Amino acid sequence: MGFVNDFDHWAVGDNLDLASWDSYPIGFVEKFPFTEDERNRWAETSHPDIAPFHHDLYRGVGKGRFWVMEQQPGPVNWAPWNPVPRPGMVRLWTLEAIAHGAEVVSYFRWRQAPFAQEQMHAGLNLPGLDELSAGGREARQSALDLENLGALKPCAPAPVAILYDYENHWSTIIQPQGRDFRAEELAFRWYEAIRRLGLDVDFVRPGADLSDRKLILVPGLMHVSDEALRALKTAKGIILFGPRSGSRDRHFQIPDALPPGPLQDLVPLRVTQVSSLRPGLADAVSGMVSGQAVRWRESIKTTADILSRFSNGDPALIAKDNIHYLGCWPDESLLTNVIAHMVRKAELETVPLPPHVRLRRRGDLVFAFNYGPSPWVCPGEDFVLGGSQLEPCSVAAWREGATPGG
Amino acid sequence: MGFVNDFDHWAVGDNLDLASWDSYPIGFVEKFPFTEDERNRWAETSHPDIAPFHHDLYRGVGKGRFWVMEQQPGPVNWAPWNPVPRPGMVRLWTLEAIAHGAEVVSYFRWRQAPFAQEQMHAGLNLPGLDELSAGGREARQSALDLENLGALKPCAPAPVAILYDYENHWSTIIQPQGRDFRAEELAFRWYEAIRRLGLDVDFVRPGADLSDRKLILVPGLMHVSDEALRALKTAKGIILFGPRSGSRDRHFQIPDALPPGPLQDLVPLRVTQVSSLRPGLADAVSGMVSGQAVRWRESIKTTADILSRFSNGDPALIAKDNIHYLGCWPDESLLTNVIAHMVRKAELETVPLPPHVRLRRRGDLVFAFNYGPSPWVCPGEDFVLGGSQLEPCSVAAWREGATPGG
Amino acid sequence: MGFVNDFDHWAVGDNLDLASWDSYPIGFVEKFPFTEDERNRWAETSHPDIAPFHHDLYRGVGKGRFWVMEQQPGPVNWAPWNPVPRPGMVRLWTLEAIAHGAEVVSYFRWRQAPFAQEQMHAGLNLPGLDELSAGGREARQSALDLENLGALKPCAPAPVAILYDYENHWSTIIQPQGRDFRAEELAFRWYEAIRRLGLDVDFVRPGADLSDRKLILVPGLMHVSDEALRALKTAKGIILFGPRSGSRDRHFQIPDALPPGPLQDLVPLRVTQVSSLRPGLADAVSGMVSGQAVRWRESIKTTADILSRFSNGDPALIAKDNIHYLGCWPDESLLTNVIAHMVRKAELETVPLPPHVRLRRRGDLVFAFNYGPSPWVCPGEDFVLGGSQLEPCSVAAWREGATPGG
Incomplete structure (x- = not known):
């Protein structure tokens, strides 16, 4: 889960083939000690470092290998407030996990249960119906995106x-x-x-x-x-x-x-x-x-x-x-x-980013993620996903030989 | 009591001849999730819908018949703060209950007890003395008002x-x-x-x-x-x-x-x-x-x-x-x-009211209640209580054949 | 301790030769129901009446005799926040206790313990070292000040x-x-x-x-x-x-x-x-x-x-x-x-003081204490400690035959 430090994850990781974690980016906004302004700002998208922080941490714990075991596919039921993620965010979170090196992104859950305690927890399918939910449609789109990206190289050590x-x-x-x-x-x-x-x-x-x-x-x-x-x-x-x-x-x-x-x-x-x-x-x-x-x-x-x-x-x-x-x-x-x-x-080359945009490299790909609310112009040319105008709640990726910061 | 939903009052009402409730309009201001501004605004009069909401609810539960079993006659002892009601409010609450159909308004308590846990709870009489309290004097005035009003007709079904x-x-x-x-x-x-x-x-x-x-x-x-x-x-x-x-x-x-x-x-x-x-x-x-x-x-x-x-x-x-x-x-x-x-x-005729004024019809009488702080001009003519200028914390009533909203 | 009313100190004092208390002026700022503005204002000096209030109270409880058993010598470890006292405050608190009649000012503790629960509680000496802490150096200065003051007369009854x-x-x-x-x-x-x-x-x-x-x-x-x-x-x-x-x-x-x-x-x-x-x-x-x-x-x-x-x-x-x-x-x-x-x-002669300055008489001496942040001009002439310009976090004392307010 997010923001859990109750045991030494490094020591546990010694005995595991890979690490995995449950990514609920919106629910975790209420868990971390953000200011009220920040909580309002990121309520419907999550803060752009919550999921990446854990991806990077668990990639380390898993000695380079990690999965997202449960990806939030829509509103959940356990936070004090449970807003619907902005359209595009389920796809963004999915591709972001991949950019940070995830081998698997699995969603919780397949179908929203119409009964019991978790009945307000979204699934990829609507309760009682063979019909994709909004999040389910974004998960399907993410799978198509991954096909377009082709085989991905491993993450290089970061500087x-x-x-x-x-x-x-x-x-x-x-x-x-x-x-x-x-x-x-x-x-x-x-x-x-x-x-x-x-x-x-x-x-x-x-x-x-x-x-x-x-x-x-x-x-x-x-x-x-x-x-x-x-x-x-x-x-x-x-x-x-x-x-x-x-x-x-x-x-x-x-x-x-x-x-x-x-x-x-x-x-x-x-x-x-x-x-x-x-x-x-x-x-x-x-x-x-x-x-x-x-x-x-x-x-x-x-x-x-x-x-x-x-x-x-x-x-x-x-x-x-x-x-x-x-x-x-x-x-x-x-x-x-x-x-x-x-x-x-340290003589590192940087790309100063606005509060709502983040970059992440995997192999020769640079990914950009826009948590909104305004567009951003990507410094890339050879786009394999999206284009140079990066809209709110969307993803772009481009190929680059030597990228600053990677 | 006020704002209690722990059991199905409708089901309980099935076995009762009438319903009754305990009306503590000021204490309930601290109980309901009002804003701080509202709590300050209504601290010494109560919000003008707290008592009426319950009168109307319990009239329904009692199949048209209800009593006020305990009416607040002054400051009580159990809320976080217990202000003295503004002069006139004990009479206003009393007549308001009547306007909403109450058959009885009984006060808690007859005399303020000088001992034990409830010694700060006002009564109609001062502790240890044969002397009416401020609330007691208003209760006496309310009894005179009722005599002046004469026999009251039942409440008609509301639109x-x-x-x-x-x-x-x-x-x-x-x-x-x-x-x-x-x-x-x-x-x-x-x-x-x-x-x-x-x-x-x-x-x-x-x-x-x-x-x-x-x-x-x-x-x-x-x-x-x-x-x-x-x-x-x-x-x-x-x-x-x-x-x-x-x-x-x-x-x-x-x-x-x-x-x-x-x-x-x-x-x-x-x-x-x-x-x-x-x-x-x-x-x-x-x-x-x-x-x-x-x-x-x-x-x-x-x-x-x-x-x-x-x-x-x-x-x-x-x-x-x-x-x-x-x-x-x-x-x-x-x-x-x-x-x-x-x-x-719904083609209902309305009388738009300021936040502190409410109307209520009983038979051919229209009652107006002013929770303050400013006067209001009543749209009536044939007054049986008060007059067209309705002062803060006071009551007026007039006869009307066909009243909008009744 | 400060702000403790759980038992009747007067009754307990009947059986004691003298009273004593533990003076933690900064920690008590968080304990008393000050406003947030006051808490920020006095966070690093304490409020100028917290220690004196207790000195005066326990002098009464001790029938004129009291000790400070534990004087805060620096930051402590038990308040929600534990700031370092402003330079000069340990000396100020020490001399202030004396001015209010204390016979002894003992510090807690001699050396900061490097181990266990209280390891963040300052002492007069640094942990593990034969080296005075900042507070220890002020305590040493206070001892020199006392030598300079010579024998002190008892406190006269206050008006x-x-x-x-x-x-x-x-x-x-x-x-x-x-x-x-x-x-x-x-x-x-x-x-x-x-x-x-x-x-x-x-x-x-x-x-x-x-x-x-x-x-x-x-x-x-x-x-x-x-x-x-x-x-x-x-x-x-x-x-x-x-x-x-x-x-x-x-x-x-x-x-x-x-x-x-x-x-x-x-x-x-x-x-x-x-x-x-x-x-x-x-x-x-x-x-x-x-x-x-x-x-x-x-x-x-x-x-x-x-x-x-x-x-x-x-x-x-x-x-x-x-x-x-x-x-x-x-x-x-x-x-x-x-x-x-x-x-x-009551025809008492007064010296109106700013919020951060206080006076206290002992025998023929008048002490002035400046809790900061701005200087104050003392109304004395025959100074035995400091001078007429009383800097923040410092003490002055002068001799005076008949002092207003004493």
């Missing part, structure tokens, strides 16, 4: 990796210290920021080989295992650590030399105290990147380069060579600026 | 009937599908809209004879029994069905031919899917009537006349002869326009 | 007494009648209003001798015991009773002669009914003092002098000689005006 750690989630749930410090939310927002630049992303586990990645984002890694540290030390790309990184040892204790503990081998700093900030509070950050710290702000002593400072002059973003440490929860503006800075430093 | 079904409430509680789909709230709003036109209303049960009604409102009837269908078929007046009508059979299943199931005998349509809309969402409705769909919006296929459409062109309000089906939860504007259209089609 | 009754709290919890009638909140707001005038305050128990007080505030005293009545009768100062005073006898019953029961010996009035007002409602008060009644409004019959009236002309503030009765919960404006009127009548 950007997000290190995703389940233990980190549990640690922040056990000891949030600020009511709205939600590790999952932070990881999602970092993913959203990097995808807004048209970049593909792989999720990797702590300890995974990082030597070929150009940019490594570590939104949350409270405990840095020996394995994780080794992999980080051998990385040649740009690395960005988020707040609370290295702040606990394997016994859930504060390291003797203070946080970030073992990461002090990579970048010299000590976090002497932390402030969790209620929703009305913020601290301005300025310097090489600017914006605001919200929710969480660390007091840092460092001999590294100070790229940006809090309002009282304390270090906010520091760097030593390729290693960066951000000592706060960044608001949208600061996050956008920090990520842009990292991407520039 | 407008609202079909009120308890099973429908339970169905929406079991399966709301949208968090704010509250059947009771929808019925109350339809009642409010029709009463704002100065019309009298009877509540009737499914299966009741409808042949003499000029307008029949069916805000909620998920399961249409054979009896209910028969009565609807023999009706000659205008009928308006609300959303979800006929959407379940007697086994709580979606009908084989899709909703509205048996109502397809009356008006040809199929509901293929439904959208429940979170509070930030709305869909514009335009055509013969306009406004917005909120909370609930159905996808309708029909060969009937399409009077209004949703923003994408889908049918919103349809009609075949005298039968109408509204496929959404209407906002205040749409509801007002739909009801006005039905009333015109 | 203003607040009668604080635990039974009253329990009564309003058992029977609030309005959801936001919180006795503790009312007492705190009265304390805040009097301290905004630069005055020192003692808390006293019902029955305590009041003969030397110039002003006696009784924000809440539902049951007036024989002892309490005797003490009030012998008082020569100005007395102000708040709403609900005398409204219950010792059996928790409404007095036979109606509220305020035994207080009718002091001021002739009867409360015939009360209105609890939801947050959107208010009633204007005008006359000698003006503002708004919120939350609670009483209907008063009286032959005493009527100083101010509600919008309908009913008495709001009445007086007979030195005795005053306020029949409502005053909003900030009305409270400020009422308290100012009492202070004038």
